[in-house]
Amino acid sequence: MIIESAEVVVTSPGRTFVTLRITTDEGLIGLGDATLNGRELAVASYLSDHVAPLLIGRDAHAVEDTWQYLHRGAYWRRGPVTMTAIAAVDVALWDLVAQRAGLPLYQLLGGASRRGLLAYGHAGGRDLPELSEAIHRRLAEGFRAIRVQSGVPGIAALYGVTDPGTAYEPARRAARPVEEQWDSRAYLRHLPGVLEAVRHEFGPELPLLHDVHHRLTPIEAARLGRSLEPYDLFWLEDCTPAENQEALRLVRSHTVTPLAIGEVFNSVHDYRTLIGEQLVDFIRSSPTHTGGITALRRILDLAGLHQIRSGMHGPTDVSPVGMAAALHLGLAVHNFGIQEYMPHAAVTADVFETSFTFAAGLLHPGELPGLGVRLDLAAAARYPYQAAYLPVNRLPDGTVHDW
Numbered sequence: 001m002i003i004e005s006a007e008v009v010v011t012s013p014g015r016t017f018v019t020l021r022i023t024t025d026e027g028l029i030g031l032g033d034a035t036l037n038g039r040e041l042a043v044a045s046y047l048s049d050h051v052a053p054l055l056i057g058r059d060a061h062a063v064e065d066t067w068q069y070l071h072r073g074a075y076w077r078r079g080p081v082t083m084t085a086i087a088a089v090d091v092a093l094w095d096l097v098a099q100r101a102g103l104p105l106y107q108l109l110g111g112a113s114r115r116g117l118l119a120y121g122h123a124g125g126r127d128l129p130e131l132s133e134a135i136h137r138r139l140a141e142g143f144r145a146i147r148v149q150s151g152v153p154g155i156a157a158l159y160g161v162t163d164p165g166t167a168y169e170p171a172r173r174a175a176r177p178v179e180e181q182w183d184s185r186a187y188l189r190h191l192p193g194v195l196e197a198v199r200h201e202f203g204p205e206l207p208l209l210h211d212v213h214h215r216l217t218p219i220e221a222a223r224l225g226r227s228l229e230p231y232d233l234f235w236l237e238d239c240t241p242a243e244n245q246e247a248l249r250l251v252r253s254h255t256v257t258p259l260a261i262g263e264v265f266n267s268v269h270d271y272r273t274l275i276g277e278q279l280v281d282f283i284r285s286s287p288t289h290t291g292g293i294t295a296l297r298r299i300l301d302l303a304g305l306h307q308i309r310s311g312m313h314g315p316t317d318v319s320p321v322g323m324a325a326a327l328h329l330g331l332a333v334h335n336f337g338i339q340e341y342m343p344h345a346a347v348t349a350d351v352f353e354t355s356f357t358f359a360a361g362l363l364h365p366g367e368l369p370g371l372g373v374r375l376d377l378a379a380a381a382r383y384p385y386q387a388a389y390l391p392v393n394r395l396p397d398g399t400v401h402d403w
């Protein structure tokens with residue numbers, strides 16, 4: 001099965017997605033997600049200028065060799081742009097190999113280890129009544145685990161909180177990033193009361209998650225983790241800027257609240273201390289930003305030795321192709337934990353036809369050969385690229401802070 005062409009498709013149906021589309025001599029088409037939120041064109045260029053020409057004439061079955069060729073062969077290793085580009089190639093090749101075998105991809109990854117993947121949905125509100133309404137809405141949609149984000153008095157624009165009824169979408173279409181605010185002391189004072197109220201209203205069973213989005217110092221994170229222990233969180237996510245792996249030693253030694261980290265990681269090396277010293281409980285990487293299925297599977301196998309489970313990133317900026325890859329891998333690995341699921345805008349379905357399902361709180365990748373996703377090129381052309389940026393964060397005195 002020889003690769004004849006590799007084409008990069010940039011389209012913005014609702015938001016921007018970058019997709020690698022590989023065609024073989026037998027006419028099969030494999031898809032890989034290369035979407036890096038707010039930096040999409042950098043990956044598109046890396047792929048079309050530097051990677052696509054190397055793929056022509058290669059054997060599409062050579063998944064591992066191609067991964068090593070693009071990773072070691074580039075000399076310059078790691079980094080979100082490079083690893084997202086390699087991920088797109090890797091996922092597109094897995095898609096092709098599985099289509100050629102006539103099997104849904106999860107069957108090539110070891111087969112199903114469970115009936116479906118427990119998914120969590122997002123609920124955010126500016127205050128408690130809005131938050132409660134948002135949680136009820138998610139439960140009515142079938143979610144059986146909820147991520148809870150709340151407004152904080154004194155902070156005007158905050159991560160994870162939108163006007164009632166509008167879907168949360170972090171990237172905004174504007175010439176420059178919008179600016180949000182942050183105040184750790186106000187947040188630390190307010191959040192425990194929010195989780196207490198939610199736990200009280202929704203009872204002890206419902207898994208609740210919360211995302212700090214990289215904003216606290218280790219000692220602040222330790223304090224927060226400890227103060228949330230009575231509310232039995234499923235996880236506390238990205239409590240500190242996660243690239244400092246050693247910071248988690250301090251957090252871990254002070255709290256038994258489970259910790260999830262890694263949506264901005266792109267390599268197994270970002271996890272070595274965290275996994276080796278058992279400093280986290282869930283791996284947030286998605287195939288899209290971590291070098292694909294080949295690379296994430298290695299990370300999850302290492303994590304499994306330490307009873308650390310998957311909790312793959314599944315925001316709208318992981319495309320339907322990237323979501324399908326996550327679902328096939330998640331269905332197959334033994335140490336699956338939970339899958340984030342932020343459904344795409346309805347208009348995205350004009351371009352991407354998917355076969356994954358969501359029922360009774362569980363996602364399933366479906367039974368079509370390969371990933372089970374199709375890209376309609378003519379429809380993609382109707383949604384030309386539109387620039388969007390993630391927000392930038394500032395403290396009350398104007399200092400730039402982690403967003």
Ligand code: GCO
Nearest residue numbers: 037170211263314315317340
């Ligand atoms: C999450 C994430 C997202 C990110 C977004 C950035 O937990 O889902 O934190 O909301 O902010 O993916 O591109």
Ligand code: MG
Nearest residue numbers: 211237238263
């Ligand atoms: Mg997050």
